[in-house]
Amino acid sequence: GFMVEIDPFNPESMPQKRTALGRFGHEGVxxxxxxxxxxxxxxxxxxxxxxxxxxxxxxxxxxxxxxxGYLLDEGTLYVARFNEDGSGExxxxxxxxxxxxxxxxxxxxxxxxxxxxxxxxxxxxxxxNTRLAADIAGATPMDRPEWGAVDPNxxxxxxxxxxxxxxxxxQVNAANPVAQNKNGHIIRWQEAGNDYTAGSFEWDIFVFAGxxxxxxxxxxxxxxxxxxxxxxxxxxxxxxxxxxxxWIQTDGYSDETxxxxxxxxxxxxxxxxxxxxVGPQGCEVTGVVTTxxxxxxxxxIQHPKANWPDANDPRPRDACVxxxxxxxxxxGA
Numbered sequence: 001g002f003m004v005e006i007d008p009f010n011p012e013s014m015p016q017k018r019t020a021l022g023r024f025g026h027e028g029v030x031x032x033x034x035x036x037x038x039x040x041x042x043x044x045x046x047x048x049x050x051x052x053x054x055x056x057x058x059x060x061x062x063x064x065x066x067x068x069g070y071l072l073d074e075g076t077l078y079v080a081r082f083n084e085d086g087s088g089e090x091x092x093x094x095x096x097x098x099x100x101x102x103x104x105x106x107x108x109x110x111x112x113x114x115x116x117x118x119x120x121x122x123x124x125x126x127x128x129n130t131r132l133a134a135d136i137a138g139a140t141p142m143d144r145p146e147w148g149a150v151d152p153n154x155x156x157x158x159x160x161x162x163x164x165x166x167x168x169x170x171q172v173n174a175a176n177p178v179a180q181n182k183n184g185h186i187i188r189w190q191e192a193g194n195d196y197t198a199g200s201f202e203w204d205i206f207v208f209a210g211x212x213x214x215x216x217x218x219x220x221x222x223x224x225x226x227x228x229x230x231x232x233x234x235x236x237x238x239x240x241x242x243x244x245x246x247w248i249q250t251d252g253y254s255d256e257t258x259x260x261x262x263x264x265x266x267x268x269x270x271x272x273x274x275x276x277x278v279g280p281q282g283c284e285v286t287g288v289v290t291t292x293x294x295x296x297x298x299x300x301i302q303h304p305k306a307n308w309p310d311a312n313d314p315r316p317r318d319a320c321v322x323x324x325x326x327x328x329x330x331x332g333a
Contacts, residue, residue, distance in 0.1 A: 003029055003044070005069045018072040021056050022093070022130035024048075030148035030157075032196040034062045040071045041196040043157060045145030049164045050171075051131065052139045053080040053148075055090055057197050077127065078199075079139040082175035088189055088201040091137040093130065095123050100137055107136045143167060143176045143184060149238040149246065151188075151268055155196075158188040158206060158268075160235040163252060175203065183209040183233040186248070207271060209233050209250075211257055216271065223271050230273040233258055239288050244268065245332050247276070249299075251284040261285050263299060265332050276332070277323075281306040282316075294330045297323040 001023040007013040021029065027047035034040060040058040045051075058075040076097075078090035095101050108119045112135050120126050126133045143164035150157050161176065163184040172179055175187060189203035207216045207224050209232050216224040226232075234252020241247065246266040254260050262278045263285045279285045282305025290297045301308070304316040323331060 001025060003072075005072070007069075016069055018069070019124075019127055020073055020075055020077065022054055022077050023128050024051065024054075024130045027146040028148075030150065032150055032157075033152075033155075034064075034067070036063060037061050039075070039197055040067075042072075043148050043159070045142075045148060045159055046131070047144055047146050047162075049144055049166050050141035051145065052134045053142060053145045053159055054078065054130075054134075055080070055196075077130070079134040079137055081138060082140040082173070082187075082203055084174040086174070086202055086204060088203050090199050090201070091134075091139060093126055093133045093137060095120065095126060100133075103136050103138065112136055140173060140175055141171075143178075143181050146236050147238040147249075149240045151244065151246070152240055152242075153244045154190070154268070155194045156188050156190050156268070158186060158238055158246065160238055160248075161185050161187055162234050162236050175205070177205075178208070182253075183211075183214070184235050184252070185209055186235055186238075206268075207266070207273065209235055224273065226273075230264060230275050231258060232262060232264055232275070234261075236284065237263075237286050237288065240268075241290055241332065242292060242294050243330065243332070247288050247332075248273070249285040249288065251286065254281070263288065280304040280308040280316075283308075290331055294332070295324065295328060297331045299323060 003018045003021045003026050005016045024046040025048045027045045030043045032041040040062050042056050044054050055078045056075055058071045077093045081089045092100050107117050143161040146160045146162050148159040161184050164181045169179045185208045186206040188206045189201040192198035192200045208214055214226045215222040232250050234250050235248050236251035237249030239247045246268050248264045250261045260278045263276045264273050265276050266273045279301050284302040286302050287300035299321045302318050308316050309319050
């Protein structure tokens, strides 16, 4: 349940557990662009039904000449609350924060979830019991938040909400409005003042995944209507390339409607979505990056069930796929 940092440039270095980022089902860590003299900010989703999205803001500022992983050892961990009106708040999980400390005191002697709560001994206890702290803070339970990505052009933060078939009609909220949400959706937000350290934000739903005809409606108009060329379910991996395209990877169920798991490209301005490729049977498509010139793409295929990548090998294997254009041009152009 921890984030652990390794230094790939120093094989002899000791892996470092970054406990200040909290203990929960981390599905990666997503950094906001680092700015000279300002705190380091990163986001992480808790990959479980009815869990939360978190933000960490370092106590010390970033300077390129001296920056290191130590910046992740001290700071404030926040959890997101998505309000019904499209606004949002970052709730500090810090015993020195009066609002959080007051909620902790009020919760003592009660049952929080299924835990008989007697308080936190110290801030380390808060970080070791991050989910419980987020419950007490009043965060918004989400539909399996997994990967995130930051738009290099607008600064908006995107997060996949992969699915949650256990959400009932009584449990829906504006940010998770689908009961028995088997297909998932993608949410995004803009930090107040485009400042990643801000305590509030404005959010909307970028797209709902689903079958043909699934609509994403904004201000009464359907801005996205999925069709045979771009239906998908269970968005998982996210990444913005150097040209501002959003790549969406899926890890859900395969059937006659959806076929195998896939990767799609999205225009964050128009919300146009196109299927890019489909993976082998039983796989998850996970992890993507390109070279800086965007002419070579690396994509990972995880746990395929078919005899892949070698049809003559009875054992299916994970693999990294390299994608290039026949004309040597930019991928996705």
